[in-house]
Amino acid sequence: MTLVSITVCARNAENWVHQCLSSLFSQDYRPLEIIAVNDGSTDSTFEKMKIFKEKNETLDVNLTIIDSDAKGLSAGRQIGLGLSKGQWVAITDIDCCPEPNWISSMLSVCEGHPGEDVMAVTGKTVFNEGNTRVSRLRSKEIRRKYIARSRVTTLANGPCSMFRRDALISIGGFNPSWYHAEDMEVSLRLIEKGGTIIYSPEAIVNHVAEDQLSIFLKKRIRDARAHVRIIRKYGLYGGRLPNGTSVKHDFTGDAVRASIFFPLLLLSIIILGIIPQSSQNIGIISAVILTMIVIHPGSRLRILWSISLWFGVSMGIFDFIFGKRGH
Secondary structure (H helix, E strand, O other): OOOEEEEEEEOOOOOOHHHHHHHHHOOOOOOEEEEEEEEOOOOOHHHHHHHHHHHOOOOOEEEEEEEEOOOOHHHHHHHHHHHOOOOEEEEEEOOEEEOOOHHHHHHOOOOOOOOOOEEEEEEEEEEOOOOOHHHHHHHHHHHHHHHOOOOEEOOOOOOOEEEEHHHHHHOOOOOOOOOOOHHHHHHHHHHHOOOEEEEEEEEEEEEOOOOOHHHHHHHHHHHHHHHHHHHHHHOOOEEEOOOOOEEEOOOHHHHHHHHOHHHHHHHHHHHHHHOOOOOHHHHHHHHHHHHHHHHOHHHHHHHHHHHHHHHHHHHHHHHHHHOOOOO
């Protein structure tokens, strides 16, 4: 049987340690090893990892706990990769709970079709809808992305994927200097190497509800900031295969839709301020657009989302100018 290593990194995640590790121990596949990396937490995350290990010693699953300085998710994933012994290395996030058949479902398709060099398999992340407008929006947007996903895809998502260990090591693994989007960068590098990434919709990982507006906006800033680096290297629309075929980025859908709200708001305000009084039709249209954007609750949320994206892009450009965050 093929040994599979599962790595999970955590920072200040004391409330999620038990449920995440329990879901990993509940996988219906063996042999399995789990490597949990504490990324410089200031709460009781590391202590709860140790307590879980003491209470869940088993012969068929080896749990390794690593206490690291705060180096970031990409560095944490690289630590896990370095310690792994499996032919396949799976990654997930501490605020996720994979279904019991997550690993077995991905392994069932890892051979691919004839002529495919499968270097990664990715599953489906399902966000809990939660009880807030933010959490429902996030759940809806993620669900929409997976509806259109084909069997061969361009992104092995961080919460729900596994990589062939030799292929991942051959491209250097996860670069500790990267600022977020490490899953997208290794995916594009594997594709450039001639690898195939397979999507397995039955391999489901459940994500906690993203219900706090401040956390939602902070993550969207982080996403946009990291994507500037990816666009610099792989172009605005995607990378290229060794045969010259282009592959689209995975982030272009929901981000592009959200990004237009802030410019549209600014444009409406500018038009209202500069058009002649005689251009009543244009003024009325702009006023209606402005009113709809400001009054509609969903639009207000998307405006904040849009502002966060543009702020993140600005930070990404700053990183590029000063050679920071992996540029």
